[in-house]
Amino acid sequence: MPLNATKEEKPAKRPRVMVVDDERVTRRALELILGSEFDVKMLESGNKAVDHIRQDMDFDVVSLDLNMPGLSGIETLKVIKQHSPTTEVLLVTAFQDIESAKQALKLGAYDYIEKPINKDAYRQSIRKGVRRRQKALASEKAQQQLKIVKAQLVHSEKLSAIGELLAGVVHEINNPLAGILGYSELLLFREQSPEKTHKYIKNIQQSAVLCQKIVQKLLAFSRKQKPKKEYVQVKDIVESTLELLQHEITKNAVQVVNQFADNVPCTIADSYQLQQVFLNIINNAVQAMKEQTRLGTLTLKSGFDDKSIRISIYDNGPGIPGENLQKIFEPFFTTKPEGQGTGLGLSICYEIIQEHGGNIYVSSELGSGTHFFVELPIAEPDKPLPTVASPDKAEQMPGSKKILVIDAKETGYDLLENMISALEHQVDVAHDAFSAKLKLKSENYDVIISNMNMPELSGQQLYEHLNQVKPELLSKILFITSGVISEEVRRFIEQSGIPCISKPFGLDEIQEAVQNIETT
Numbered sequence: 204m205p206l207n208a209t210k211e212e213k214p215a216k217r218p219r220v221m222v223v224d225d226e227r228v229t230r231r232a233l234e235l236i237l238g239s240e241f242d243v244k245m246l247e248s249g250n251k252a253v254d255h256i257r258q259d260m261d262f263d264v265v266s267l268d269l270n271m272p273g274l275s276g277i278e279t280l281k282v283i284k285q286h287s288p289t290t291e292v293l294l295v296t297a298f299q300d301i302e303s304a305k306q307a308l309k310l311g312a313y314d315y316i317e318k319p320i321n322k323d324a325y326r327q328s329i330r331k332g333v334r335r336r337q338k339a340l341a342s343e344k345a346q347q348q349l350k351i352v353k354a355q356l357v358h359s360e361k362l363s364a365i366g367e368l369l370a371g372v373v374h375e376i377n378n379p380l381a382g383i384l385g386y387s388e389l390l391l392f393r394e395q396s397p398e399k400t401h402k403y404i405k406n407i408q409q410s411a412v413l414c415q416k417i418v419q420k421l422l423a424f425s426r427k428q429k430p431k432k433e434y435v436q437v438k439d440i441v442e443s444t445l446e447l448l449q450h451e452i453t454k455n456a457v458q459v460v461n462q463f464a465d466n467v468p469c470t471i472a473d474s475y476q477l478q479q480v481f482l483n484i485i486n487n488a489v490q491a492m493k494e495q496t497r498l499g500t501l502t503l504k505s506g507f508d509d510k511s512i513r514i515s516i517y518d519n520g521p522g523i524p525g526e527n528l529q530k531i532f533e534p535f536f537t538t539k540p541e542g543q544g545t546g547l548g549l550s551i552c553y554e555i556i557q558e559h560g561g562n563i564y565v566s567s568e569l570g571s572g573t574h575f576f577v578e579l580p581i582a583e584p585d586k587p588l589p590t591v592a593s594p595d596k597a598e599q600m601p602g603s604k605k606i607l608v609i610d611a612k613e614t615g616y617d618l619l620e621n622m623i624s625a626l627e628h629q630v631d632v633a634h635d636a637f638s639a640k641l642k643l644k645s646e647n648y649d650v651i652i653s654n655m656n657m658p659e660l661s662g663q664q665l666y667e668h669l670n671q672v673k674p675e676l677l678s679k680i681l682f683i684t685s686g687v688i689s690e691e692v693r694r695f696i697e698q699s700g701i702p703c704i705s706k707p708f709g710l711d712e713i714q715e716a717v718q719n720i721e722t723t
């Protein structure tokens with residue numbers, strides 16, 4: 204800026220006042236009182252004031268005659284407050300209008316002044332109205348800013364939670380992925396001896412299985428699946444979980460003290476999800492106890508009152524240090540060595556138990572052991588109990604079925620074709636919708652394995668097609684999904700009851716699913 208330049212002051216904006224009065228003499232007198240200090244707009248009726256405020260709400264104060272022909276002062280006040288709540292209203296009344304003035308105060312006017320008007324009192328009151336409005340505007344602005352800051356904070360908290368989750372995923376998956384890539388490269392590098400080739404393939408397989416487990420746990424965690432509702436005896440689920448873990452328990456010389464009572468009431472639950480909970484808690488306990496020299500003991504107890512069932516799982520392992528105790532239900536918190544724990548187990552347990560309307564607690568003492576405590580609501584069935592289907596492995600039977608694979612992608616059908624042949628079933632492949640429909644028309648199959656995302660023959664379309672042309676084949680369908688499905692597809696799967704396998708899958712899973720489809 205040049206030295207001799209003077210900074211031009213912007214004139215301060217004068218407060219804006221609207222005067223509404225039907226008497227010309229009064230309007231003139233009020234204009235003279237306010238003129239030099241305020242920016243004044245004169246109007247002669249309530250109707251005009253209302254029309255004007257609808258277009259231009261930025262008045263600090265409205266000086267309003269209470270007693271006017273046409274729209275009354277009270278009605279005018281209501282409309283002004285509705286359109287511009289921060290505009291302050293001063294009433295000008297005759298002595299006999301005091302009751303109406305009091306009513307107007309209740310409706311939001313800040314003050315009233317009686318005629319004949321005292322010049323100074325009137326000016327003071329208008330100034331008071333201006334101050335009140337400016338305060339209200341400042342607080343409104345502060346509130347809005349606070350709202351913005353709060354929204355930003357919530358957004359940044361969400362982002363940081365997602366960031367932490369992603370970092371955990373990347374960290375967990377990168378390790379097994381390094382194994383898969385490294386050993387594949389070694390295999391392709393140059394001819395290997397058969398033993399080396401076998402060892403590399405074994406390593407690739409182990410790393411891939413680890414990736415699969417991580418992905419499955421993540422899906423279980425992120426889906427927050429609604430549990431299936433069936434009456435279950437928790438005792439049955441605990442016992443089938445112990446059976447599944449029998450090998451681990453014996454291998455680590457853990458003694459099991461099962462004090463689960465027979466008379467524990469039922470709960471409504473998803474038996475598969477509950478099994479996941481007990482599987483993880485017991486697995487954690489066994490893993491903790493195998494690290495110590497003293498003999499490990501796992502104790503299971505039950506209890507109930509008129510509302511809930513309580514399941515206690517005690518171990519006499521090393522216990523959990525106080526600083527870790529608050530973190531164990533957080534996703535990705537683990538103290539296990541690289542590749543041995545994802546830290547998702549207990550966070551999934553927590554989600555599942557919450558979905559079931561229950562609670563999960565932990566108490567632990569260093570050097571003595573840990574106690575997990577699961578509480579579930581009681582639900583007594585009024586009809587006989589359905590038997591609990593325990594998710595055991597299907598019996599492995601020799602293959603002999605005629606299977607159609609429908610998949611457009613080479614990586615999809617080639618893998619399935621090879622797996623099904625390895626399981627000694629007969630396999631036929633359709634690469635597109637046209638040939639699939641043709642084969643389905645001319646042949647009969649024991650099982651139809653179809654990719655849910657097949658172009659021109661999605662899962663739903665295949666279902667509708669068979670429903671029209673060969674409904675007897677509907678019970679033969681087995682869908683393959685990518686593992687991530689839309690809400691609509693999930694609903695379709697649930698309603699149709701068609702079994703699904705999500706990628707990645709192993710030979711066992713294919714065999715089990717194929718065996719579960721009945722041959723007619």
Ligand SMILES: Nc1ncnc2c1ncn2[C@@H]1O[C@H](COP(=O)(O)OP(=O)(O)OP(=O)(O)O)[C@@H](O)[C@H]1O
Nearest residue numbers: 487488491531537538539544545546547548549573
């Ligand atoms: N019974 C227990 N005794 C001692 N520590 C335990 C026990 N149960 C859980 N923990 C601690 O809680 C951590 C989190 O358990 P969580 O089941 O969530 O994950 P993880 O077992 O480490 O991994 P994952 O379940 O995915 O294989 C464990 O790493 C371990 O430090």
Ligand SMILES: [Mg+2]
Nearest residue numbers: 483487548549
């Ligand atoms: Mg675990």
